[in-house]
Amino acid sequence: MLKNDLFLRALNGETVKRPPVWLMRQAGRYLPEFMAIREKYDFFTRCQTPELASEITVQPIRRYGMDAAILFSDILVIPQAMNIEVEMKPNFGPWLPNPIRSQQDVDNTIVPNIHETLGYVMDAIKMTKEKLNDEIPLIGFAGSPWTILCYAVQGQGSKNFDKAKGFCFTKPKAAHEMLQKITDTTILYLKEKVKAGCDVVQIFDSWGGMLSPTDYQEFSWKYIDQIVEALADDAKVIVFAKGCWYALNEMSKSRASALGVDWTCSARNARYLSGGNITLQGNFDPSRLLSPPEDIKRMVTQMIREFGKDRYVVNLGHGILPNIPLENVSAFIDAVKEHND
Numbered sequence: 237m238l239k240n241d242l243f244l245r246a247l248n249g250e251t252v253k254r255p256p257v258w259l260m261r262q263a264g265r266y267l268p269e270f271m272a273i274r275e276k277y278d279f280f281t282r283c284q285t286p287e288l289a290s291e292i293t294v295q296p297i298r299r300y301g302m303d304a305a306i307l308f309s310d311i312l313v314i315p316q317a318m319n320i321e322v323e324m325k326p327n328f329g330p331w332l333p334n335p336i337r338s339q340q341d342v343d344n345t346i347v348p349n350i351h352e353t354l355g356y357v358m359d360a361i362k363m364t365k366e367k368l369n370d371e372i373p374l375i376g377f378a379g380s381p382w383t384i385l386c387y388a389v390q391g392q393g394s395k396n397f398d399k400a401k402g403f404c405f406t407k408p409k410a411a412h413e414m415l416q417k418i419t420d421t422t423i424l425y426l427k428e429k430v431k432a433g434c435d436v437v438q439i440f441d442s443w444g445g446m447l448s449p450t451d452y453q454e455f456s457w458k459y460i461d462q463i464v465e466a467l468a469d470d471a472k473v474i475v476f477a478k479g480c481w482y483a484l485n486e487m488s489k490s491r492a493s494a495l496g497v498d499w500t501c502s503a504r505n506a507r508y509l510s511g512g513n514i515t516l517q518g519n520f521d522p523s524r525l526l527s528p529p530e531d532i533k534r535m536v537t538q539m540i541r542e543f544g545k546d547r548y549v550v551n552l553g554h555g556i557l558p559n560i561p562l563e564n565v566s567a568f569i570d571a572v573k574e575h576n577d
């Protein structure tokens with residue numbers, strides 16, 4: 237039994253005293269204790285060493301006491317396990333030297349044995365659960381198949397993922413085969429993560445908003461929905477699709493326990509589009525954490541009033557930025573914890 241199960245109760249739609257709070261990308265980036273580890277070990281060493289990954293996961297919890305922890309890892313461990321080389325270049329980001337551009341490239345990828353390729357993630361989960369000592373739930377995550385395909389084809393981050401979109405529109409058969417392979421791998425992976433101890437899983441569709449509403453259904457939602465269906469009996473599933481307010485209605489009919497909302501969609505509109513019954517998560521503008529602490533507190537209170545305290549998880553509308561003052565994060569978390577309407 238978890239000592240603080242507020243997050244799980246909000247995902248269940250139960251009445252709560254205050255909404256739970258955690259921050260997307262809370263592990264890493266802005267914390268000095270993370271930067272100290274980052275100086276000593278390269279990115280994939282941090283991911284692949286359970287002692288380091290579990291330590292980075294609990295760092296923000298020790299400092300701020302969020303209501304959920306998210307495992308330190310990356311969405312790009314999936315293409316890596318599928319036989320696609322992925323490097324993380326300092327001050328540049330992901331770099332995939334041999335991107336997927338043809339049917340032959342798709343054929344060369346594999347749906348891997350999860351224990352052989354990603355066993356280190358399961359070890360990190362087990363070690364993190366020990367460190368968390370049943371205080372709060374642990375979130376495991378994966379990228380959506382579309383968002384993974386974006387990197388696998390583009391070969392790096394991008395403002396528009398033009399090569400990834402071009403691949404889907406000119407070689408749809410190869411693209412769908414690739415998306416299905418990523419989906420199959422992700423289902424196996426997330427099921428193992430739940431078995432290893434994750435209480436909740438979140439699917440990050442960071443680049444879903446690059447697609448038109450029609451293309452979104454074909455190239456992204458169709459595959460996310462397969463993952464949600466496959467996992468729903470095992471764990472609570474949250475779908476965060478940035479820029480995809482237009483899909484909230486369709487998503488609300490799935491077996492997801494909660495839907496993420498970014499800051500371009502109002503609480504009222506998100507509630508309306510999602511039918512009013514499903515738990516929503518979000519949607520503070522990450523840049524708004526640059527505001528003075530008293531402004532942050534006022535805006536958080538306002539945001540909780542707009543979403544309502546029930547069926548709601550307080551979060552940002554995307555990941556926390558690296559340049560946020562530590563006391564501003566405190567103001568955000570404290571405002572939620574002090575909330576009692």
Ligand code: 1CP
Nearest residue numbers: 261262263264279307308309310311329393394440442555
């Ligand atoms: O050396 C470093 O520290 C590199 C920075 C870094 C970190 C800290 C990367 C490279 N990944 C991560 C960890 C990470 N990535 C987590 C761990 C938990 C946490 O930080 O709380 C998570 C949840 C992710 C997920 C992730 N990676 C997403 C989805 C969420 C989102 O922010 O949209 C995406 C798109 C990535 C790709 C990625 N990995 C790293 C970078 C710099 C990027 C983004 C590149 C781009 O902008 O395209």
